[in-house]
Amino acid sequence: MTPILQVKGITKRYGGLTAVNEVSFDVAEGEILSVIGPNGAGKSTLFKLISSFVTPTSGEVLFKGDRISGLAPHQVARKGVVRTFQETTIFRSMTVRENVIVAHHLRSRASLLGFFLGTSLARQDEAEFGASADGIIDFLGMGAIRDELASNLPQGHLRALGMAIGLATNPRILLLDEPFAGMNHDETMRMVGLVRRLRDERGVTVLLVEHDMPAVMKISDRIVVINFGQKIAEGTPAEIQSNEKVIEAYLGSEDAAIGM
Numbered sequence: 001m002t003p004i005l006q007v008k009g010i011t012k013r014y015g016g017l018t019a020v021n022e023v024s025f026d027v028a029e030g031e032i033l034s035v036i037g038p039n040g041a042g043k044s045t046l047f048k049l050i051s052s053f054v055t056p057t058s059g060e061v062l063f064k065g066d067r068i069s070g071l072a073p074h075q076v077a078r079k080g081v082v083r084t085f086q087e088t089t090i091f092r093s094m095t096v097r098e099n100v101i102v103a104h105h106l107r108s109r110a111s112l113l114g115f116f117l118g119t120s121l122a123r124q125d126e127a128e129f130g131a132s133a134d135g136i137i138d139f140l141g142m143g144a145i146r147d148e149l150a151s152n153l154p155q156g157h158l159r160a161l162g163m164a165i166g167l168a169t170n171p172r173i174l175l176l177d178e179p180f181a182g183m184n185h186d187e188t189m190r191m192v193g194l195v196r197r198l199r200d201e202r203g204v205t206v207l208l209v210e211h212d213m214p215a216v217m218k219i220s221d222r223i224v225v226i227n228f229g230q231k232i233a234e235g236t237p238a239e240i241q242s243n244e245k246v247i248e249a250y251l252g253s254e255d256a257a258i259g260m
């Protein structure tokens with residue numbers, strides 16, 4: 001079966017600096033794959049290359065066998081490859097539900113202008129989007145804060161809202177940028193459970209960049225390790241934890257040791 005995502009020899013140079021260097025890997029449909037590596041290794045750049053926020057210097061990314069590199073980020077998102085958290089737009093003066101409804105307009109037939117002008121197509125979308133938004137909010141266990149203004153939400157809830165906004169675009173692949181950052185153990189475990197359910201119940205393929213090693217080891221089917229822009233290892237959590245190159249890359253870095 002063709003992998004849902006293929007990263008093929010992708011390179012990104014900024015002037016003399018090679019942020020990502022000839023990285024290749026495949027992602028199978030329904031897989032949870034983490035990208036890890038010391039600070040500055042090139043993980044965020046790799047995510048931006050996959051979601052087409054930056055253009056590769058060379059190499060390409062294929063989604064379901066079609067090249068997506070070179071498309072605009074919104075075109076890639078419409079195809080179903082959605083990056084969330086760092087560049088998610090949350091309208092702080094809107095409620096949780098309103099934010100999730102507005103996010104549906106990325107896949108809307110009517111334009112966002114139509115939504116504000118109240119055209120009939122937009123009104124039809126509105127009813128459909130309201131029901132879908134409620135489904136997502138319930139799925140994420142956010143029912144109690146449905147009508148809360150985003151400006152009143154603490155960090156953990158804002159993150160959940162970021163995920164709800166990502167889900168509103170009906171992704172086939174969700175790219176999560178440090179989903180556990182700033183969370184305590186209980187919040188992290190709750191988020192781990194949610195990501196698993198996303199895959200199990202909605203069939204979403206998940207790629208994540210994360211520094212929280214215990215969470216990465218718990219959640220991932222497979223891990224890709226990047227150091228100085230290059231892929232140095234790829235394998236199951238158990239394989240990665242005992243990989244000499246990986247242990248060496250992490251020695252002396254700010255991140256906690258790879259083992260637990």
Ligand SMILES: Nc1ncnc2c1ncn2[C@@H]1O[C@H](COP(=O)(O)OP(=O)(O)OP(=O)(O)O)[C@@H](O)[C@H]1O
Nearest residue numbers: 014017018019037038039040041042043044045046
């Ligand atoms: N827009 C840019 N212009 C110039 N250099 C950049 C740019 N974006 C990233 N870099 C450089 O590319 C390298 C990789 O950065 P990147 O943010 O991808 O690493 P990272 O692994 O995500 O780091 P962290 O874990 O600290 O978030 C770094 O040396 C960074 O300074």
